[in-house]
Amino acid sequence: MSSTVPVFLESASTTTTGGWKASAAVIMNERGAVISLTGNEANDLRKIQRAGRQLDNLGINAVSLQGDSWNLEQQWAFAKGFTDTLSKNKITWANHEQQLNLLQKHANWVRELINLPPEAIYPEALAQRVADKLTELAPAAISVRKVVGDELLAEQRMGIHTVGRASVKPPVMLVVDYNPSKDPKAEVDTVLIGKGITFDSGGLSIKSSEGMLAMKCDMGGAATVAGALGYAIEQGLNKRVQLVLCCAENLIDGRAYKLGDIITYKNGTTVEIVNTDAEGRLVLADGLIYAAEVNAKHIIDAATLTGAAQVAVGTEYNALFSVDDDYAQQALASAAANQELLWRLPLQPWHRDNCPSAFADTANSRPQKGGGAGGASNAAGFLLRFAPNEGAGWLHFDIAAAYHGSANGMCAAGATALGFRTIAATLLN
Structure with a gap:
């Protein structure tokens, strides 16, 4: 042989x-x-x-x-x-060599980003790698903006700054504007938002050692939407799409945010912290506020957001949340056409009120392990508070299948890249 x-x-x-x-x-x-x-x-x-x-x-x-x-x-x-x-x-x-080589190229890039050690893929490094790759794919159509460290305070991106301020490596909000028409007034068709927590200790609500081991993968949402945009660009995407990565390390020092703290967001919403390990939704809120500011027609966010989603759908499916039935069905059809397992979980407008606080408009979770019953839906409900237009045109992917801590009968250890094809296809539809 x-x-x-x-x-x-x-x-x-x-x-x-x-x-x-x-x-x-x-x-x-x-x-x-x-x-x-x-x-x-x-x-x-x-x-x-x-x-x-x-x-x-x-x-x-x-x-x-x-x-x-x-x-x-x-x-x-x-x-x-x-x-x-x-x-x-x-x-x-x-x-099908051309199509398969393109798929492999972007899947490998998503997997590489997620699998890199946290010392190599801290917030500024993640932002730079993504900006460089996408600029390389479409240099004439791409512009890049990074808001770093205390610059976030000046722009009132309070969630990203609060979560990331305890690290010596500053938090970053990356905005990549793909505008093939080059018309500065062109409508923003879609804003892609990715959770870019490059390492998650849990903060003061600290994780166990074994629970922390895989937390380099907590920027899987950022890698997935970046890979989706790159793949869509190479397939001829002709709409204006902006990518927003909300990047931070959730660590502990004397500046770390505390249980009982209250964050006041740019749109006036106040959030009481009851669990510093429910940080992904805090950074994504800034991305959703940004999407409202640019009047995006559609918004897609992706995040390794909750362990509850993995309990619900296992490690081979991603979970989908939306209150826009037509857009959700479009995403499910894209997933089916691309052989990616995706399951829609419950989300209703009243889920916004499922993390109550006596001191703020909402808490960031419930003070129970895993956020209590319905934790994935309650997390999506928190995000729905920040989605414009009452959630019309918004999809939330809780990417439960993004990473496996060890090899199994289907996948190697590490990142899977599951979801980037579905999101790219939804962009191109």
């Missing part, structure tokens, strides 16, 4: 298993690796992804997908499985 392993798709009725169990995701024989298909599309895509994982686990680092039976989604399912954490494995595609 050559150093590059050929991989074939076959119908289950024609596969010779030899000494392998018929249920095996992949069978090795003298031809190479064979994946036996059942004819059920959803099951077969999962089986193909599991086959990719098994080949990676065997120590294989280069494959060639053989034959005309591979379609684009089957090849991408294989690629999601046949991906080591550092994205070193090599795949020769059977067809």
Whole structure:
């Protein structure tokens, strides 16, 4: 067998298993690796992804997908499985090379950003990496603005500053304006907002050591929306879209924000802090206020926001929240068309009042573990307070499947990049 392993798709009725169990995701024989298909599309895509994982686990680092039976989604399912954490494995595609190379390029970039250690991807570094990458893709259509450290106070971006002020590495609000028309008065079609907490200790509501270990991934929302914009640009996005990344390290020193503190936002909303580990919604609020200021038609935010979303949908789905049924259905259709698992969870206008405070308009959570029952919906309800137009044209992705602390039968350890295709497709729709 050559150093590059050929991989074939076959119908289950024609596969010779030899000494392998018929249920095996992949069978090795003298031809190479064979994946036996059942004819059920959803099951077969999962089986193909599991086959990719098994080949990676065997120590294989280069494959060639053989034959005309591979379609684009089957090849991408294989690629999601046949991906080591550092994205070193090599795949020769059977067809659709241009589209698959583009997908792989942006998925690997999203995964790289999330997997980098926090010392390498602090707020200013994240903002700079994203600004450089997007400018490289469309230099004539991109402008960049960064609001850093105490400059945030001058612009009343109180959530980002409050969460990030205890770190020696200053918080940042990054605004990337993609304006292909170059008309400064062009309508902003969509504002993308990403939670960019580059490390989350939990603040004074400190996490356990094991709970903190993976918290370099807490900027997964920022990486996901940045990757979505880059992917959409390379697919011919012709609408004005602004990217807002709300970047901070949630750490502890004498300046750290405290339980009982009250933040007054630029729009006048007051928020009592009852849990400093419910910080993502505090920074996203600034992004939503910004989106209202530029009169965006649509707003999409993405965040590794709540453990409650992961409890609800597991680690293979992302969660979607919206009070705009038409826009939510559009996102769900985009997810289905791009084979990304997405599930809509409850959100009603009354969820805005589910974190009450006697001292402010709202608290940032409930003073219970995980925010109590319905924690993911209550967090989305908090954000709904800041979404313009009563939430019309707004989608909130709680990306529960963004990161796996250890490898499993479907994915390598680390970031998955799940969600960037859905958001890009929603932008392009």
